[in-house]
Amino acid sequence: MNPYALLGAGVIWLASLASVGAWQRHDGAKAQAYADQAQFDKLNNDVQSAKDQAGAILLERNAANLALMEERAKFNNQLEKNRADNQAVTAALRRKYDDVLLRFRPNQAPSRGDGGGSAGSPATDAPDVEGAAVVELPGPLTRDLRRLAEDADSWLDEYRTCFQYAQSVRCH
Helix, strand or coil: CCHHHHHHHHHHHHHHHHHHHHHHHHHHHHHHHHHHHHHHHHHHHHHHHHHHHHHHHHHHHHHHHHHHHHHHHHHHHHHHHHHHHHHHHHHHHHHHHCCCCCEECCCCCCCCCCCCCCCCCHHHHCCCCCCCCCEECCHHHHHHHHHHHHHHHHHHHHHHHHHHHHHHHHHC
């Protein structure tokens, strides 16, 4: 056999192997690309479906939160209105009683003041309500008592507000 013919046949055979390999690799790459694209499309559809579902849940929760916030705002406004009404009543009572003097008539006439518990004569220790003078508290004591009463009224107003809130929260 002719060595050139053998060499030519070997070159043709190698060329056919290379072309068949390239053809197979190209078709295999296309098939894999189609398979990969189908898998990506499925994943993208799943992700989009999850996003849509999450968006629907988010809208539902936001609507529920908005309704709750509106309800709480109405409740808070009502509490503040009640608190303001209570404070107005308290202020009116303060103004009404600001000019009232703190006076009282003692129930018993002053005793001898020895404090020893000794028996005195019935005539000196007998109550004399009609003859007892009206006693007025000193100015600083009157101011302190009024301030104490005002503080108590203010605390009572705050307590009412807190109590209304606690009752409403407990009931809902």
